[in-house]
Every structure is written in C-alpha cells, then in structure tokens.
Amino acid sequence: MDIMKIHNLVKQYAKVRAVDGVSFGVRQGVCFGLLGPNGAGKTTTLEIVEGIISQTSGEVLYKGKPRTRDFAQEAGIQFQSTALLSFLTVRETLATFARLYKNPMDLDKLIELCQMEDILERFNDKISGGQKQRLLLALALVNDPELVFLDEPTTGLDPQARRNVWNIVRTIKAQGKTVVLTTHYMEEAEKLCDEIAIMDQGAIIAQGSPADLLLEHGKGVLASLPASSFTIDPMTLADKKIRVRQKGDNIQLQTKDIKGCLEKLLQAGVDLHSITVRSPNLEDLFLDLTGRRLRE
Numbered sequence: 295m296d297i298m299k300i301h302n303l304v305k306q307y308a309k310v311r312a313v314d315g316v317s318f319g320v321r322q323g324v325c326f327g328l329l330g331p332n333g334a335g336k337t338t339t340l341e342i343v344e345g346i347i348s349q350t351s352g353e354v355l356y357k358g359k360p361r362t363r364d365f366a367q368e369a370g371i372q373f374q375s376t377a378l379l380s381f382l383t384v385r386e387t388l389a390t391f392a393r394l395y396k397n398p399m400d401l402d403k404l405i406e407l408c409q410m411e412d413i414l415e416r417f418n419d420k421i422s423g424g425q426k427q428r429l430l431l432a433l434a435l436v437n438d439p440e441l442v443f444l445d446e447p448t449t450g451l452d453p454q455a456r457r458n459v460w461n462i463v464r465t466i467k468a469q470g471k472t473v474v475l476t477t478h479y480m481e482e483a484e485k486l487c488d489e490i491a492i493m494d495q496g497a498i499i500a501q502g503s504p505a506d507l508l509l510e511h512g513k514g515v516l517a518s519l520p521a522s523s524f525t526i527d528p529m530t531l532a533d534k535k536i537r538v539r540q541k542g543d544n545i546q547l548q549t550k551d552i553k554g555c556l557e558k559l560l561q562a563g564v565d566l567h568s569i570t571v572r573s574p575n576l577e578d579l580f581l582d583l584t585g586r587r588l589r590e
C-alpha cells in the first residue's frame with residue numbers, strides 16, 4: 295500500500311519552476327529516496343510533501359486522503375538545518391520537543407537508538423556537526439512517527455558519522471517505519487533506499503529500485519584504462535558495441551560484450567596491466583541520462 299501518493303506536483307517561483315510535474319508513490323515500510331544534483335528540486339518536493347510549503351498545483355495524498363492535522367503528529371521531519379536554543383542541553387531539547395506531541399517515543403529508547411548517551415548534558419552549541427545531525431535525527435523521531443522525512447541527512451558528515459546515520463535509518467526501517475529521504479550521494483541511495491526517484495531540473499528522469507534501474511538503464515560493464523596504455527587513438531575502438539570516453543587521464547569503455555571488447559583491445563596492442571572493470575552504478579546512470587555528473 296502507498297502511504298503517500300504524489301500526483302503531478304508543480305512549484306513555480308517567480309522565474310524558476312523548481313518542481314515540474316512530479317508524481318510518485320511511497321509504499322509503506324520502504325526507504326524512498328529522491329536523488330539528484332544541487333538545485334534538482336529535491337528539497338522543494340520534500341517540503342511540499344511534508345506540508346511545509348504549498349504547491350502551485352498537484353496533489354499530495356497521505357493514506358489515500360488529503361493530509362489533515364493528524365499528519366503533523368504522525369510524521370517526523372528532519373530539516374537540512376534547524377536552529378537550536380544554545381542555552382538548552384541535548385537532554386532538555388529532546389524533552390522539550392517530546393512535550394509537543396501526544397504520543398512521544400520513550401526518551402531512553404530514543405537516546406539509545408540515536409547513540410546520544412555521551413552528549414546528553416552538553417549544550418546544543420557545544421556539540422560537533424555529526425552529533426548535531428544525530429540530534430536533529432532524534433528530534434525527527436521524537437513523536438515515534440510512522441513516516442520519517444530526512445533532507446540530506448548526511449551532507450557534510452565524515453564517513454564514520456555517515457555510517458552511524460545509515461545504521462539509525464536501517465534500524466528505524468526495521469521497525470516498520472517508512473523513510474523518505476533526499477540525497478545527492480548515490481552510494482547513500484544505493485545502500486539505504488528500496489526505491490529511488492532520480493530528479494533533474496525539477497522532473498523525475500528515472501524511478502525504481504536501485505537494482506532495477508541499473509538493469510533497465512545500465513548498459514553493460516565499464517572498463518577503464520590509463521590513456522598511456524594506448525599506442526593508438528582510443529576513439530578508433532568505438533563501434534556499435536563499444537562506447538569510448540576520455541575521463542581525465544583515463545579512457546573508459548562501456549560495453550555489453552566485455553569479451554569482444556577485451557579481444558579488440560588485445561588486437562590493438564593496448565597494455566592491459568592497469569585495466570579495471572566494474573558494473574555501472576547510479577552515478578554512471580545519471581551521467582548516461584543527463585550527460586552531467588551528480589556532483590559537478
């Protein structure tokens with residue numbers, strides 16, 4: 295069952311059409327990701343779905359109906375940044391937010407879930423970026439929501455702090471909650487999301503599970519070699535089955551026929567010592583669909 299259904303959403307600012315006819319459904323219990331580069335319209339879409347801003351046109355349904363006041367009690371929202379009162383400790387902040395809701399989560403459970411034991415007595419302005427991100431996540435979960443919105447939950451975090459957030463997201467998903475997140479990290483989308491909508495310039499350009507998207511759009515495998523491995527012009531190897539691209543100091547060959555491709559490289563006398571071969575990922579998929587990288 296779709297817990298949320300979004301139909302033909304449009305958000306027009308004076309000169310910018312930030313969201314241009316976006317439709318998707320979010321099934322209960324999944325992690326749904328909006329993936330796209332800066333300015334794609336992810337935050338605007340999310341804020342409309344959360345009920346923070348209104349759409350120019352289009353429809354948002356929660357459990358099959360327009361949202362009511364109950365939506366705010368049942369949904370949890372983590373913003374990209376939230377101003378916190380500097381004279382409150384982390385524990386006081388959690389307790390203050392918990393009082394805003396009819397059915398808050400047990401605070402001890404929340405503290406354990408978000409690994410906040412060590413920082414409870416610290417003032418909000420005396421915690422690190424990664425700790426603040428965890429606090430914002432805890433605040434999004436304080437009402438024990440069925441549906442959790444996370445706007446770029448790991449932007450700016452170091453790899454360890456990012457993994458900590460991923461683990462929390464996995465735990466809340468294992469509890470049957472639905473998660474909707476935005477990200478411009480394809481690795482995050484691949485690791486966390488059951489379904490992804492790839493956004494670009496206000497529109498969804500591809501949608502599905504990461505595996506299905508790669509199966510549907512991913513074209514074969516990618517072989518990469520230093521340009522110095524070639525004694526011929528690498529572009530002369532391009533044919534119907536092999537696509538050749540220069541990527542910095544490397545030459546990338548994309549093919550569905552890796553055997554034929556390797557034979558062709560050997561016949562051309564290319565030095566294969568430094569070759570790497572891998573499957574395409576969502577970053578490659580985005581490049582294929584738009585001609586641009588996710589993060590320029």
Ligand SMILES: Nc1ncnc2c1ncn2[C@@H]1O[C@H](COP(=O)(O)OP(=O)(O)OP(=O)(O)O)[C@@H](O)[C@H]1O
Pocket residue numbers: 307308310311312330331332333334335336337338339478
């Ligand atoms: N309040 C606003 N007024 C005018 N234009 C806006 C406003 N908010 C967003 N935009 C524009 O709408 C487009 C989409 O912005 P949005 O923040 O939704 O993108 P995003 O995909 O979330 O990007 P990021 O990853 O950088 O957060 C951008 O061109 C942005 O400049």
